[in-house]
Amino acid sequence: MTKKEIARLACEELEKIYPDIDCTLSYSKPYELMFAARLAAQCTDARVNIITKTLFVKYPDLQAFADADLAELEQDVKPCGFYHTKAKSIKEMARKLLDDFGGEVPDTMEELLTLPGIGRKTANLMLGDVFGKPAIVTDTHCIRITGRLGLTKNKEPAKVEADLVKLIPPEISSHFCHQTVQFGRDVCRARNPKCGECTLNYFCKYYSGGKK
Numbered sequence: 378m379t380k381k382e383i384a385r386l387a388c389e390e391l392e393k394i395y396p397d398i399d400c401t402l403s404y405s406k407p408y409e410l411m412f413a414a415r416l417a418a419q420c421t422d423a424r425v426n427i428i429t430k431t432l433f434v435k436y437p438d439l440q441a442f443a444d445a446d447l448a449e450l451e452q453d454v455k456p457c458g459f460y461h462t463k464a465k466s467i468k469e470m471a472r473k474l475l476d477d478f479g480g481e482v483p484d485t486m487e488e489l490l491t492l493p494g495i496g497r498k499t500a501n502l503m504l505g506d507v508f509g510k511p512a513i514v515t516d517t518h519c520i521r522i523t524g525r526l527g528l529t530k531n532k533e534p535a536k537v538e539a540d541l542v543k544l545i546p547p548e549i550s551s552h553f554c555h556q557t558v559q560f561g562r563d564v565c566r567a568r569n570p571k572c573g574e575c576t577l578n579y580f581c582k583y584y585s586g587g588k589k
Contacts, residue, residue: 380528383580384544387526390577391556398555400506402426407482407507408474409433411492412442412467414499416457428456439480442471466494484508497535505551513538513545514554518561525565527582 401422404410409429416425432453436442442450451464470492474480482503483489489500498515505512513519515534519541523529529540545553564571570583578584 378580380544383526384528384541386580387523387528387577388545388549388553391553391560392549394576395556395559398552398559400502400555401558403429405433407503408439408471410507411470411482411495411499411503414502415466415470415494416454416463418463419459420457425457428454439471439475442467443475462494469493470495482507484510497538501538501551501554505554510551511547512551512554513541514551515541516554516558516561517567518565519554519557521567522557522561522565525570525581525583526577 400410402410402413402417403426404413412432413425413429416428435453436445436450445468447464447468450468451460454460454464454467457463473492474482477491478488483492484504484507486497486500486504489495489503490497501512501514504510505514515537520529520532520534520537523537523541524532528544529537531537531540541550561567564575565577572578572581572584575581575584
């Protein structure tokens with residue numbers, strides 16, 4: 378079975394399980410998703426949603442974030458971990474969005490990558506979820522699952538992205554990545570994956586290779 382065939386089957390099976398899946402980070406404005414994604418590094422989306430529920434009320438717009446006292450902002454995001462760098466990134470992002478982009482989140486990869494603390498993973502999240510553009514978000518779940526299926530041999534996010542761009546239809550690429558995240562939490566876990574009850578196991582390289 379070719380990688381293209383495996384990718385098609387994976388898309389079909391995941392669509393059956395998670396037809397209505399969406400990003401699990403809560404937000405109402407484009408920049409809020411970007412800030413939430415920054416906070417989610419090495420932190421669960423559930424915890425981030427708890428923090429941002431009050432954070433986005435305390436700082437209701439970009440100007441409020443840009444003007445925030447850094448020490449106070451650090452304490453506000455401290456439960457998400459790595460709070461010194463995360464608070465600094467968010468404050469700097471807000472300032473750059475105001476100064477360079479008129480307070481709007483840019484809609485190109487090149488411009489998004491100029492923002493402090495933003496890498497390809499978050500940039501792709503923004504492109505897919507906010508702007509509806511083709512995007513591959515190489516979350517750890519996505520990397521693990523596509524690797525087990527045999528769609529990529531790489532572990533480095535940028536290389537996995539490059540591999541998947543060739544295999545996943547662009548119009549569903551962002552949706553596919555959200556599906557793999559939930560599937561990774563529910564079934565294809567890093568430890569003790571539920572291979573026996575997995576509906577993808579009939580074409581999974583990991584399962585057929587004896588890793589049952």
